Amino acid sequence: MPQVPSHITLPIEPLLVLHRLTQAGFAVYIVGGAVRDLILSERDWLLMDFDITTNATPQELLTIFPDAFYENSFGTVSLTYQNLWQTEDIDKEYRDARELIATSHQASKSDPRLIDLVTASKVHTALLDHDQAQPEMTDEAPTATLPLIEITTFRSGEKYHEGARRPSEVQWGHSLIEDLQRRDFTINAMALKLDSTWISGLIESLAKNPPTLQGLAVESDHFELIDRFEGLADLDQRIIRSVGDAEDRIKEDALRMLRAIRFAVQLNCSIEDSLRSAISKFASQLADVSAERVRDELIKMLLSPQPKRAIELLDEVGLLEMILPELVLAKGVRQGGHHTTDVWQHSLDALEACPSPDPVVRLATLLHDISKPTTYNDESGQPTFYNHEVIGARVAKQIGQRLRFSKRDCERLFTLVRYHMFHYQPENSDAAIRRFMRKVGLENIDDILDLRESDRLGSGARKTSWRLEEMKERMVDQLNQPLDVTDLAINGNDLMTEFDLRPSRQLGELLQSLFEIVLEEPEKNNRETLLALTREILTNPTVKST
Template identity: 30%
Template sequence: MVHLLDNSTLTAPLPPVVTELGRLFVAAGYELSLVGGPVRDLFLNRTSPDLDFTSNATPDQTLNVIRPWADSYWEMGRDFGTIGLRKDGFMIEVTTYRAEAYDPASRNPVVAFGDTLEDDLLRRDFTINSMALRLPSMELVDPYGGLKDLKAGLLRTPGAPSSSFSDDPLRMMRAARFASQLGIEVAPDVSEAMTAMAQRITIISAERVRDELVKLVLGDAPQRGIDLMVESGLADHVLPEVSALRLEIDEHHRHKDVYQHSLTVLEQACRLETGADGAVPGPDFVLRFAALMHDVGKPATRKFEPSGAVSFRHHDMVGSKLTAKRMKALRFDNDSIKAVARLVELHMRFYGYGEAGWSDSAVRRYVNDAGNLLERLHRLTRSDVTTRNQRKAERLAFAYDDLEARIEALAEQEELESIRPDLDGAQIMGLLNIKPGPVVGRAYRFLLEERMEHGPQSAEKAEAVLRTWWASQPESATS
């Protein structure tokens, strides 16, 4: 199917660099088409600084065309038929018509160049990404009904889903990602193929799986993408801890559906993100992934008590370790691993505040333990309330309002975000006449505990407390 388009037809404007590049290729005797996601986004009122093109020109021929025109260019993707360039702030890739497949035992794609645009489109992942805009004529080439599927909110593959997922199993993850990003429904045959072939995702490198997972979690409705992964069995291989949350619900309903609860917490955490000028600009991966993973320690800690109740003691600590282990397996960076695991570890810390109340020292410890994750912890804790009991929900919300107010009040008085002992290391060594070493660290930690417990003290009071502590230490006799 071919339609002639112009800018008035599209919901998003077409950047001038697109038609400029098209004219350059045609003048040199080659075909050029804008293809894939950028074409799809033209009908979704979305724009992207990244533009993908396909051509019958070889990489060498593409270089000859773009060298005089591009602001800069690079050849890292030459073996895959891709030349990258930058023009007027846009990142552009031009790829020779191609086929891409995986050897059943390999993690790496095998690339073969194709001959026609239509054949190139057939080899793409989904029909909504199998549309091309011929340039500079502005002809929409849509042989597989991508525009119709986009309007219907349906995700289909150009050919047989099993063939598409066999060629590149990562496409199954992309299906879940599009469910999250676009709110799109997956066609029944696509869902069936995902379920039948889920195990094949294991041949894909952890890094590529991780990148798709991040895009999914940052989508508009990540709970939909996660649910598709779980229902299809993909999560059994990518996030087995989340699949395991589907605990068998006992007939007496002595505990909530942990899996559905986790999806609800994820959804609520997304809604609590603030704008770009706020404390947690959205979309925020750390908050969202912590919300998804916060209860993954429950399956391993579930216990049926003699009273008939169900307990999950220490599931926060167990969940933190499981989260860190999974993120390491997916090759996440250390900072992200530490942040998400720490939030999972701390997500239960608030409970009990409403009943017993906390001393100022307990509030200080809460802030100190959260560190730069405090704003995310606020949102995670609030998101974790999914009870249908309105009174309980209101009581918890009121208690957390009170805790945040106390944190704010103490912060104004004591600079909570930078809590330090009242004496630094140099002062400790001078006062006790000791050299750098483990003893200084012990003294520093002692003074930090004093600061947490009693708040800021004068230098004289801190010195007196330190001297009293020092008198009880075995090293004091030899100093």
């Protein structure tokens, strides 16, 4: 039998919540994913959210925690760490250190970029959309995103309306066991009860012994693991098993089918047979789940350590055709040329190789050849996929819209799939490099390079490509060159003043003609030369370049 850990490490914040609730006479427990992760010790407790359950009602919780948030109908009251720090007068040195860790973690989520968007945005404002700017496109330090503590009243059940992201109806429970037995999987149905006397002593000593970043090692003498459904054993054996009857759990919320696969790939677990069978049986019910909830689970799978396995599992149980039916068509579509696998296997291998931590880039990688099945032609004896990147870009965007990705992310999907076929040769001119950068957009350069690397590796190529590395160097060299009409040394007002022109289509065409000249010959981007070129174009409209 697996052993209960000899100790667990906790931050002070959830203990403050437990203390206040026990002082007020309520039963209180740490539950859910926090218990699972504390046992596994695979996540940094400094960055963990905590779920707490209690017999206190939301109204009673708000009396105890007046600064908490309660803007829902499903019984969850949320507390920020800042709320607790202020009311408990937590040591400032500790608070500052916690915020620094959170800020550093937020910044580390972005991979090192070839294109410095902060610098680039100061030179090429038109190529960067400041209304939808990414965090790395600002000079300001990243905002600290501290963990959250969510407190929920015991539940005995909940119902979801079709398409709902949150339960539309919640039945309050009367006991912890009643609450645990309505949860999805055994590994999420464990609870921790901490010794209230020990917590009280700890809280009283805070003035003399302020909390540290080493956390609090809670010995097993001071906590009880409540494990009615043998989640500890399943965690030890790496098994995802439903609490009670698998079919009943899925009927309660069809999203649990996706959650089972997500936990399997996040935690390197297998899915228990009866749960797997139930998922296959009820796969079609995923149609009743909102696209937003499906999207969020898919993103977590793509960001997991095993994204390829996630797609394979989705396919094996019949869920993939509910989410990405276009991808299923890739099975058996041979490619020829340097490819040794079909489109399906290549797409999955590319996803597995994707170096980007961005879920949109990973999804674009999975979908980069999405239209090869529909553009397949072998009349010449060799497979061809004419225009598959053009058609595929539209399909990828439609998939993004169907899954309720933001407008910006849908456009990113389109761009990444549309231009993933770029080729570089050393003889390419600097102007050709600049045209590529302008076409793709500076904000997408790093992402399309990641997709290209994934595409290569998914075809069995070596990790390093000297051509790709040389292209990167040349793109960096071109960053200070004109890449858009707005980079010209003159603008429309200059032309109207110098040549007595009015705002018109002709004015825009003039500027575009000048830009095409400068794109090829950046040294001509100065006021005198551009005005002379304008005069020549106006005199002889057939002259567009020199």
